[in-house]
Amino acid sequence: MAAAAGGAGAVAGQQPLLGGAVGAVWAFAILRHTHIQQAEALKAQNPAACLLAIQCDLTPPPLLRRITRFI
Structure with missing residues (x-):
């Protein structure tokens, strides 16, 4: 994580626009x-939510989602 921050800082010093994009992507990934994590914690507290999550996992995804998952 520290290496990524250092790399983003080095990029920001040389290319501010690229550094800003890297920072935005990093912030989005953290969010x-x-x-x-918060959604999984809420599911763990509620047995009904856990069952609904299992049901969603068991239903096959639509063809378009299966195709675009690898893109």
């Missing part, structure tokens, strides 16, 4: 990770 997404935090959101996933």
Whole structure:
């Protein structure tokens, strides 16, 4: 994590626009990770939510989602 921060800082010093983009992507990744952790914590507290999550995992995804998952 510290190496990524150092790399982003070096990029920002040479290319401010690219450094800003790297920082935005990094911030988005952190927010997404935090959101996933919070959602899983809420599911763990509620048995009904856990069952609904299992049901969603068992239903096959639509063809378009399966195709675009690898892109």
